[in-house]
Amino acid sequence: MPDIATAPLRLTLPDGAVREVPPGTLPREVVLSIGERLLNAAVAVSVDGVVQDLRTPLRHGGAFRVHTDKDPESLPVLRHSAAHILATAVRRVRPDAHIGFGPAIDEGFYYDFEVATPFTPEDLAAFEAEMRKIMAEKLPFERAEVSREVAKTVFADDPLKLERIDDLGLDEIISTYTDGPFVDLCRGPHVPHTGWLKHVKLQSVAAAYWRGDSNRQSLQRIYGTAFWKKDELEQHLHRIEEAKKRDHRRLGKELDLFLFHPFSPGAAFWTERGTSMINSLHSYLREMQRDGYQEIKTPLLYNKALWEISGHWGKYKENMFLVLDNETGEHDISLKPMNCPSHHLMFAAKKHSYRELPLRYSTYDVLHRNELSGALSGLTRVRQFQQDDCHIYLMETQIADEVHRLVEMILGYYRTFGLTARLKFATRPEQRIGSDEMWDNAEAALRGALESTGLPFELKVGDGAFYGPKIDFDVMDSIGRAWQLGTIQLDYAAPDRFDLTYTGEDNTAHRPVVIHRAISGSFERFMGILIEHFAGAFPVWLAPEQIRVVPIVDDYATEARAAVTRMRAAGLRATCDDRNETLNYRIRESELMKVPYTAVVGKREAADGTLAVRVRGADGKKQEILSVDDFLTRVLEEVRTRALPDLSFLPEPTD
RNA sequence: GCUGACGUAGCUCAAUUGGCAGAGCACCUGAUUUGUAAUCAGGCGGUUGCGAGUUCGAUUCUCGCCGUCAGCUCCA
Missing domain, CATH: 3.10.20.30 (Beta-grasp domain)
Incomplete structure (x- = not known):
């Protein structure tokens, strides 16, 4: 003690x-x-x-x-206690289970167990039932502070706990918490007794390595969540259900945007509709980069010699797709996992004057990274993707201006989608190349530039890339989830490795600095985020089909098609649904496909040269009768300004 | 990659203890000519992910492979 x-x-x-x-x-x-x-x-x-x-x-x-229970600080305490109650229940039902860790996490809690046979969903139900009993028993959480020796006796049968005890520092207080039959090595804190837990739900079971180490044994991890109030728990579970409905994998299928095939895992097949959206994103970026950027294309396949220069062969080979060279019989060619080395080759291919700097290469080339099969997930984790990638070669004195300009550009881009971002400044990691002096310069330059924007940012010590510090942009979507998208990375190392130079005012060679930057991260993941953010109800400028014209009966199909022709001539994506189906059927389908405008043509409209315009998701309430001209003007204006949709009209996605 | 669950028609899902593989939607044909979220009828569609094995017989049981999903330290 x-x-x-x-x-x-x-x-x-x-x-x-x-x-x-x-x-x-x-x-x-x-x-x-x-x-x-x-x-x-x-x-x-x-x-x-x-x-x-x-x-x-x-x-x-x-x-x-x-x-x-009103304070946010209390919820993790409740959930931590819930984890103990879970362990108590598991030990009652499966006395053979050894206990691992059981912390509270952001959305709930988990507890790890070492068992001979994995848990089944039925086990989960049994554990939850047992937990309810324990909660009804109102067992007090008793705290005890014990010596290392006593702790080792108490947990003699729990090897995982013994290991943990051995890791504890000599000056650390070792405490145990007991509820009924269950004793756990635990720092606390806990609620006074198990009766404080009322609204608990076990959610899933999955394997997790002991201490996250794939060389160690695999444990069974049970995830659950707990809340103070019943309606909070129900709301939480409801939110999860809602999130599932806007899952981009599901909407991608329903809205016919993309698909995957087992013959190319981790690589999306983009349908016409999905491709249209990506093209809209491309055009927007090109428009933003019209001034001062050079769009280039470089090869996808490279000899390993390039990767040896860049350092990828040593540090990144595991993640690269290697290709057999038929002549040498060796796998010494690789698909590029990043664009930077090829851009550096491009830069090095010519003499450059200081007058050209900053020189900005942008590209949309396809990249491949060999992600673990188990890591693949929809569009958010893929093996093939395109980045809105850019490499900027500049003088050190230009860094502040350039970074300032980049930050504005990136935030402006996100704003167009109604996304807000948080900035993070990441400094030198332990695994790095380059001297401390180089890092001092790089961090000072980037930080100075970031501070000059006056925007708040979070400091992430040690989170930088191995070649330089960076600014990361974490974006919050419409349902409050954070995604890391954009990045601005300063690189002092690559110019050395690639021996990049420019001729200065003094007519001698100088090293430029490189900035790597991406805005969307990858188009694939950004599409996934946009799909979920808008729940498929995209802004007009982005919607793959902007207008669907529906003649009420065949008699007005001619007028309907004529309207579509005019819309297309004006550069809009319009279709005519003159199928032999009821009006209701076609309206419904247009709504389900989340087409922003459904324009109905009946007897009156055909006679007057007007359209009965139905707004997506407005339940038919926002219908207006407009002349084709007025309608075109309005839609074109929305496209021009990239207006955001009125998300309050967002319908509950249909099952 | 590892652990577990899952894989049945284009999609969403059924199919007792192993016993002839079904429905709705979509698609096709016909009827219907519709005023704002599913018109009616008929038809097409499957070697149950792939490959072995057990069995008189496998969607069902076993094994391997492929894929999908969840998870793989937010430290007792």
């Missing part, structure tokens, strides 16, 4: 009042002294922001706060 200093601890309450208590005082006593009702509602307390439970002796003074 570590020494506890004897000087009284000063606790400052939120109202400014100060309590002095002897070290080792239990928080519950402090809370009780504030009020009995508060104690009944208290889940945990925090001292200077560090959350602990009511039965962990106080060791430090500081800002003292009491957390009830």
